[in-house]
Amino acid sequence: MFCIEVFTKNEFKDSRGEHVLSDIISLDFNCVNKVEYCSLYLIDGKLFLKEVKLIASCLLSDKITESYSITKYDTENPSYLFNNNVVTSKAVIDVLYKKGVTDTVSASVIKAVKDLGINKNIEVKTGHRYYLYGKLSKTILDGIACKLLSNTLIQEYKVNGLK
Amino acid sequence: MKSVTIVEILNLSDKQLIDLSKKKVLSLSLAEMKVVQRYFKKLKRNPTDVEIETIAQTWSEHCKHKTLTGIIEYIQTDNGKRTKKIYNNLLKETIFRATVELNKKWCLSVFKDNAGIIDFDSKNGVAFKVETHNHPCALEPYGGAATGVGGVIRDILGVGLGAKPLANTDVFCLGNPNTKASKVPKGMHHPRRIAKGVVSGVRDYGNRMGIPTVNGAVYFDDGYMANPLVYCGTMGIIPKSKIEKKVSPGDLILVVGGKTGRDGIHGATFSSINLDQSSDVSAVQIGNPIVEKKVLDAMLNARDLNLSRAVTDCGAGGLSSAIGELGEKIGAIVYLDKVPLKYSGLCPWEIWVSEAQERMVFAVPPKNKEKIVEVFKKENVEAVFVGQFTKGKKLILKYGNDIVANMDMPFLHDGLPKPTRKAKCNIKEEKLQKAFTLTSLELSKVLKNILADLNVCSREWIIRQYDHEVLGQTIVKPLQGNNIEVSGPGDAAVIFPQSIIKGTKKGIVLSNGLNPSYGKINTYKMASSAIEEALRNAVCVGGNIEKLAILDNFCWGNPNEPEILGSLVRSANACYDMSKAFDVPFISGKDSLHNEYFIDGKKFSIPPALLISAVGVIENITNTITMPFKNAGNKIYVLGITRNELGGSVISKIKNIKNGVVPNVYPKESRSIMKGIYKAIGKGLIEACHDVSEGGLAVAISEMSFAAGKGAQINVGSIKTASNMSAAEILFSESNGRFIVEVAPHNENKLKKVFKGLSVSEIGYITDNDFILFEIQKEKIRFKEKLTNLLNTWKSTIEF
Secondary structure: OEEEEEEEOOOOOOHHHHHHHHHHHHOOOOOEEEEEEEEEEEEEEOOOHHHHHHHHHHHHOOOOOEEEEEEEOOOOOOOOOOOOOOEEEEEEEEEEEOOOOOOHHHHHHHHHHHHOOOOOOEEEEEEEEEEEEEEEEHHHHHHHHHHHHOOOOOEEEEEEEEO | OOOOOEOOOOOOOHHHHHHHHHHOOOOOOHHHHHHHHHHHHHHOOOOEHHHHHHHHHHOOHHHHOHHHHOEEEEEEEEOOEEEEEEEOOHHHHOHHHHHHHHOOOOEEEOOOOOOEEEEOOOOEEEEEEEEEOHHHHHHOHHHHHHHHHHHHHHHHHOOOOOOEEEEEEEEEEEOOOOOOHHHOOOOOOOHHHHHHHHHHHHHHHHHHHOOOEEEEEEEEOHHHOOOOEEEEEEEEEEEHHHOOOOOOOOOEEEEEEOOEOOOOOOHHHHOOOOEOOOOOHHHOOOOOHHHHHHHHHHHHHHHHOOOOOEEEEOOOOHHHHHHHHHOOOOOEEEEHHHOOEOOOOOOHHHHHHOOOOOEEEEEEOHHHHHHHHHHHHHOOOOEEEEEEEOOOOEEEEEEOOEEEEEEEHHHHHHOOOOOEEEEEEEEOOOOOOOOOOOOHHHHHHHHHHHHHOOOOOOOHHHHOOOOOOOOOOEEEOOEEEEEOOEEEEOOOEEEOOOOOOOOOOOEEEEEEEOOHHHHOOOHHHHHHHHHHHHHHHHHHOOOOHHHEEEEEEEEOOOOOOHHHHHHHHHHHHHHHHHHHHHOOOEEEEEEEOOOEEEEOOEEEEOOOEEEEEEEEEEOOHHHOOOOOOOOOOOEEEEEOOEOOOOOOOHHHHHOOOOOOOOOOOOHHHHHHHHHHHHHHHHOOOOOEEEEOOOOOHHHHHHHHHHHHOOEEEEEHHHOOEOOOOOHHHHHHOOOOOOEEEEEOHHHHHHHHHHOOOOOEEEEEEEEOOOEEEEEEOOOOEEEEEEHHHHHHHHHOOOOO
16 A cells, blocks of 8 residues: 655645644643654555655646655554554644545545546555654653544544654 | 444433433433333334434434524513513524515525525526634634634535535634633633634635635634634525526436535534533534535536526535435435545445535436436535435435445435523613713713724734635725724625626625624613614615625523523514614524533633624615715714613723623614615715714724825814713713714715715814714713824734
8 A cells, every 4th residue: 555645845834744743832742842744645556656655746746836745655564663662752643534425525536636647446545644753652642642633533644752 | 344233212211312312412302312212112222323323313403493493482581570471482483483574575585595585687696695713713723713614615615506606704702812822711722822723724725715805703702712603605696587496306416526525524513512621522513615615616507507496505413414405305215335535434424424525416307317426526525325305205215235324315304303491681771881071082082992802803913814806896995994904893885796697787785783792681682782883884885775685693601591592582573673674674694502612611702703794785886885984074973862871881991891782783774874874875975974983983983094095183072962061971981873974064964865864973174184082062072182102002902
């Protein structure tokens, strides 16, 4: 499964990240000092890398203000094992819809990919990725994810510490 | 292929019947379950799950309004005197009764279709509907608000044979967004998150549909922290020839728009349930405005080609309610396996009651079968025939070769037993607060505190997120002022539908009134005030009191509690009294009851809230005005009498004033002033007009001043009062029926002539200064406020 991460270029303001930071602070999580926001698209299907690049550059990102990265999405293994005793300075929270919840953006992406001339059956999940910086523990990140970044009725989140 | 299950009901005891209702989230009472049991005993069989779910949806509070149409035994105690009254149908005996008695010929469709319709011109009508979407917003604020907007837009699409939506409105009652995170009950969203979520939801759905959001209100109170209220409204234009719908046996049933999934299952029955942390996940709905926009475009084409005989939207209860309503008087057969699905694995009952969004149902004469599908195909909208309306007054549902439901329409629609509820109200005497005076310094401080209060401050952060200009027809806008940096709160919006009705000079005014803080003391006065406020707001911009209609949206707690239901009865009575006295009919309404929630096992009920929305036609859009002051040297007048009415006011909250009389409504006096304003605006005698509401006169004058960047000199002593009042009481009383108007000196005499016999006070004049000066010699009060200070104070409270 390809993971396309679309983020704001360095020279532009990441207003979504700044808003999230302000909301985090207003919830008294003062240990976070920076947030970076990315849109997340998980695409499953028999696609070539060049097709995924075409989708990322022509469909999912704004060439002037945004950039993207393409990786393989690992649904199982976190990049850094994280338990309650560990404090890290950088962490990532992914938020995705739960299975069965209508993902309207995903439906639009699937249609638009066909419009791009890529006539293959694909599945798309859309979500949000937040990079958080500060003195972060799993408890704090779970709190932020539950109280602010996801609605656990319809979304699931995954917290990973980063080295 | 999933099929049906048989639900054992014939041999269940009373307790087992109630358990079954709870287990299946049917929200049916024991009396209702017993009627269902009797019906199936007569049929000598148990129902299928599809049948039991159909009954639950059709008989839900959301669809049948069981409380307002049920029997209410009401006992009122007033000053020791006890009176008893039985209502057989509160709605019919109060709100609807007023409309029937007023019998306005310009009301084209009232309380019978998806929206109320009034006359616009010889060929067109204006449709208006306001809905609530409270429980979904408590669970998922963004999705709940978005689908609230989507749903009410579909109400307008589904009125008659389809109206073209022109404008949206939104009103929220929310918890204090500045609440400390630790004070938010466990499992509930923080009020700030709810506020951001609902605003984003309204913004994203409305903006993407290309419909401007032009009018609204927000009220903050901690009573709404766990149970926010989200009202969404849509106004549209419909040709008069398309108002009537008539389904005939033989018409085909066409489902158009979104596919059906599990989203929103049990939404209708869920709305009758109190909220707690374990609320049902499947009640969450997700909206897709792009699909709805395509449906809108295609269906209006189909309407203009006369391809269908009826249309309605899939709202609460999904296909069950939509097809059930259209086929109520005749019958229908539906093939559930033909309904397009988002994914496989749905049971027949889930297909039938799913509240998946963006779906409409049409009754299509067989001869138009191909043509109508072609119209939808052109817009890339899925349109599938799923059945046919029949003659036998039977609802038959098939899934493959199996008949999964076979019930009589009369039982479904008329079989619901009328519940009897007890209501009581002990009317408390309102006492005047202890007389109080404030020094100049204190008055200045209080004015700024009131301007910064959550319920008075600028809503610009919200309004600017909405596109209120799209379609290019919003001629009186929600924010009004000299430039984008300086704007004051408009009283009402005016739409000029020139893109739809070429060459028209007419406009449509939309406004609202909402006063939950009064309802905590007196729900009769709350309802009266909300009605008057909505009318006042419309009149301020040029609305004609003789051509205004209103809509009611009750949001109340649990009607099974006699005190709560009693307060509802009182406000319904106020609706009747005010509708008659103002000669303004109700044309549509909706109630949302059971707004209660549990925290740590303790029950809380929301403060009762009645939203009144007003709509009216303005004959000539050039006769509309805005609220900012216009020219230095012009005179400032107050129309209406200031009374010592501080009960439930903003100052009483800020200064912790005990007692106080809640503002009353004096319809005769107030209506005469409203008629005068319409006449004076038509004659060009008024330059600016603003209603006096939350915060009182000082706030209204400040708003008119800073919106214009013009100063004012105010002689508080010349404001006419009904009794001896201090400067503080005069400046911050929230008496109804008052307007501040700007008049050019050469028009003063003409204005006085228009308002002869009514309360008119000249209170000062507009200046080019950068401050407002308030003076009253009697108390030696003199305080000056810089406009920039007032504006910044007003603007800086809500900045999330």
